[in-house]
Amino acid sequence: MPARWRGLRAVITLHYESRFGLARGAVCIDGRPHLYAEGYEFNQSLTIIGTRSVARLKAKAGGMAFLAMVDGDEAVLDVPQEVLARLNEGAALEVGIVAEARQDKRARACLIGPVEGEPRRLSPVLSLKERLLNRANAWGEIFESTVDLGVLGMAEEAALNPSGALPEGGYLSIERTRALIACDVDSAGGEGIATSKAFAKGCNERAVSDIGRRLRLSGLAGLVVIDLIGKRHDAERLHRLLKGGFGAEAGQLIVGPVGKFGTLEFVRPWGATPLMDTVHSPVRSAHRLLREAVVSSEGEPGRLLTLRAPAGILDIIRPLLAASYDPLSAIIRLEAATRSEVIVT
Template structure:
């Protein structure tokens, strides 16, 4: 039986929540200071229908300076100017608006009625009755989850690996048998595919990826029923809304998974796919805080790229209020952007 554990890292400028599934990261939730809570999953609003698009069975809703989209059935077409109580169903991502579900009619101007669930409440919803672990262990788990979420190639238990690469149209997953051992080729490929499906479900939740997913399975002559059963089990935590197709003639399995939050890479990376200056600044601040805890009373010096130092300035003020002004962040033009050094004296 699967076992989940929960971790909460309350950092300077950022809070991270992690769900582990059998000891491996399954979900990583990130909230940063200044994030717009209005479009977080579960936030409830009074919204006003701004525009109706009958051809697409969709309507644009003004939430009070923020716009969202909802789909309607032909017999439930809204009226422009109508007020509705709505709840955020999917958060916005690059190039896409948030979507809402309609709760019912409402009165008054667009406004926020109820804030989204807190990070702790979200974590508990994934594993009820499980104690949330905080502190140093939670920070280490969150760091490891973040690193795995950004990887492309992931090893499979027993050998082999899978590669996960999102594109504009879909998420492509390639299964590679690698050096997986065994004399019976069919049995080896079957085991690799079953392991890949289990890992894919966990990793897509970790990376917060959804939409159309195509898995290129390894081998031929697949046991379609066994793979379909395994896929249903692997992606059951993503329900409602998961649809899984049979293994196709070219050895691929296609499915759709609901998108509820933006891909984690959008939070951690810039438009070019590199870690953003803010992400690196947050890592720098954590490193200084960790070193300060390990060496109380010592003066600390952090050397980093100028762009990262600039992003870290407001965070450094908050850190100084917590551990004292016993550290210096020194910009070094020759320092690689994604590397920094923290030393004590």
């Protein structure tokens, strides 16, 4: 758990890289990544968490309400049935995004109230850096660092693959299913460190303490089930460690008792889109190709760079290069191809 949440002063660093209108950043506490985000530096989408706008109530069906945003996107309106019954289709509503889109789920919005006028944006467009800082605000003062590509790469990998070894031994596996997030605590590798019972207890406690960081970093939420080692546990201590690991976010959790089969269940509200949901998105593919071009240019300064990629990816890169004052833009040319690669000539 972060030092600040234990009553000590934590070292909080922001690693941030921006080029060609695309950016990525990671917030670390005491050297461990807690947040990672990437994409357009100034994303104007109205379905980014925290964004407020006036939307049109497009339809009501099956007890659900669907919103049409001014940018052409859609969202589901979270509202009690008695309130929904009083809203007419076509009404202009001020709403705020509480959860971004994920897999086959639309973004979710909360109702602020009916308003007059046409659909429009109300919130300013924030940079990816500002959005990261806003999310990390509750942790304390941020000490900005120079760009460390190694840290950014480590945070990206951890956001995509939240399973991994626990400090001082043990392993925490995190697997996303359609219904829930299934987590398994494993004591593999702990033989000889302590008695079997004591080491298993330590693994459980380390896993419960670190699950908040891993879920926040990966963006995973919903119903979370942790399969602990053994069946007899100090539930009060495990609940305390769990909430301590989530820090300021702990108040949003719904935590259940430790079950008789040794499982700890809780619900974490969905928020930002999980990075793993964007792995094959054209924007992320464009970003990775441009990052590869930067690395290639450092090894071959002054050489012409040809970016080969499918047309959909080139359509994203083309306006970014045209709007960029980056000196590298002048030596990049684009060429349609079935797979993405950088050619140095």
